[in-house]
Amino acid sequence: MANPIALTRVEPPLAIDDLLRDHPWPDVGAGRRLEWLWTIDVALPPAELWPLVSDVSRLNRALGNPEMQFREVDGVRYGSGRYNGVPHEWREVPWEWVANRWFTFSRIYSRGGMRALYAIHRLEPLGADGTRLYVYFGVIPRHALLVPALRWSFAALGRAYRRQVPRLATRLAALPLPALLVTPGTVRPEATERLRALAAELRSRPVPRDLADRVIGLVEQGDDLDVCRLQVRALARRWSVDEGALLVTCLHATRVGLLELVWDVVCPHCRGVRESEIALDRIPTDGACKVCDVEFGTSEAVEVSFRAHPSLREITPRTYCSAEPATKAHVLVQRAVTAGATAAIDPVLTPGRYRLRLQGERAPAGYLEIAAADGAAPLTWRAATSLDEVAAPAGAPLTLVNDRAAPTTFVIEAAAPADLALRPGRLFSLQEFRDLFSEAFLGTDVQLAVGEQTLLFTDIVGSTAMYAQRGDPAAFVTVRDHFRVVFGLIAEHRGAVVKTIGDSAMGAFTDPADAVRCAEAIQRHFAPGAPVRLRVAINTGACIAVRLNAKLDYFGNAVNLAARLQGLVEAGQIVVAASTAATPAVAAILAARGAEQMAVELRGIAGQVTAHRWTIP
Secondary structure (H helix, E strand, C coil), rough: CCCCCCCCCCCCCCCCCCCCCCCCCCCCCCCCCCCEHHHHHCCCCCHHHHCCCCCHHHHHHHHHHCEEEEEECEEEEEEEEEEEEEEEEEEEEEEEEECCEEEEEEEEEEEEEEEEEEEEEEEEEECEEEEEEEEEEEEEEECHHHHHHHHHHHHHHHHHHHHHHHHHHHHHHHCCHHHHCCCCCCCCCCHHHHHHHHHHHHHCCCCHHHHHHHHHHHHHHHHHHCCCCHHHHHHHHHCCCHHHHHHHHHHHHHCCCEEEEEEEEECCCCEEEEEEEECCCCCCCEEEEEECCECCCCCCCCEEEECCCCCCCCCCCCCCCHHHHHHHCCEEEEEEECCCEEEEECEEEEEEEEEECCCCCCCCEEEEEEEEECCCCCEEECCCCCCCCEEEECCCCCCEECCCCCCEEEEECCCCCCCCCHHHHHHCCCCCHHHHCCCEEECCCEEEEEEEEEEEEEEEECCCCCCHHHHHHHHHHHHEEEEEHHHHHHHHHEEEEEEEEEEEEEEEEHHHHHHHHHHHHHEEEECCCCCCCCEEEEEEEEEEEEECCEEEEEEHHHHHHHHHHHHHHCCCEEEHHHHCCCCHHHHHHHHHCCCCEEEEEECCCCCCEEEEEEECC
């Protein structure tokens, strides 16, 4: 990589007045200002430098800034920390940003050497592959006697920025975030022997040895900022390992006492964790986020994470800054506009669908579809008018118009669900979870949306006649033995057994193709001449998880249709609904088998149902 500070300057850098013209001081009080502006040129494009600069908590730690503590009261965030031995306390004003462009934050102090602080970080393209980073800090001193100390402190901070940002940018190509900013932690001194014993137990379990070692190492030396909330999907991506295998390893690590399994209630807007429970039956039915000023049901707001067991590691989140852009990566724009004012922004939005939202309102103001074609057609978003569905080319400028009587914060966020979130449905359709955590169940009033699941029903053909011919004891043994085979095949194909109903079994899969392959394996095992013959029906759809007889069960139209489809097949046959057949991998299987397509009416199901049926010889 080129020297990050040896770039050709394509234009003179902005002065403080120029920067403040675009990012004026917020209303945080009057007084004499002390101001600093540092300009740092690096050989990275803005989109690659943004994750480093916007993760201010980790960056502050790298810069040598002290740890901060935050608490939330009635939706307002208050912070505290010690700077040069002097305690400071402040109220955090909500941050504003346009991803890959700039962010600003301000603080109003009730204690310490300042009355107010305002900061701007702005990224400007520099040539084809570079960025000019502007870092502005302005403060209003509490007393004139404190001015020399403030000048000294911020001069030191400027030197740290100029030294660390180019160094980190150079290393970023070889060691991507967040590993670049990881600082090793330590186990409690009194827990060293316990960790050694638990590590040995995990290595003895049926999990990949390399993943067991990595999880053990994470608990032993992982960054304090990481071990308090481990997200399996993000961790698997960082380590370049199989997500399913890592999830199973973490479940076993939880069982032996290295980790805790946590159910997080996440705000659907800011996606911040509002509550965390280690017992599934303690999840509340309703949640609230005072920061976003919304209330919500928790059925679709629960995510699964892990954390180092508190007997081994301190699990109090350590914070060096609010770092809001980094903690809300799905939010591309957050911009406050005063009543009657307008603001022009130039967001960097890749082709896709985005949700337009006004902070404090649960319903979206509209949706924005960004097309792949470039263009400069401007778009105007008025706070008092719903946009519904609008389209714009990539690169289109946006004007925010607050035609309301009060200040309004405009938010543009990715409309797709968080792709790194681990949803409960992923666990509930995993046989290892049901085996290892058989005591886990929902509260009696809680229903969790588990998203789209593929449900497989098996049923013994002619079971009534079998009981009559063989007698109850012998028939019972036959049914029990057949369940062992079915359960094993469901687990082998990455599914989970949800329940049995008489001599029928219900399994759940996250991948429809896994369910179909499992169905064929079942029918091949129970071929002509087997003690029993089976029929198999499969459907894919959204479900909710409920507590039934102290166990996790699925409920919904998708379950009902899967059960009804069994009436369309006989021994050795499989039937799948259209929703399952629509999956490309399943469609290929159906084409290879020459499956018969039919349109039928089923009792209790509205309208005609399209299904596909074939026989395993």
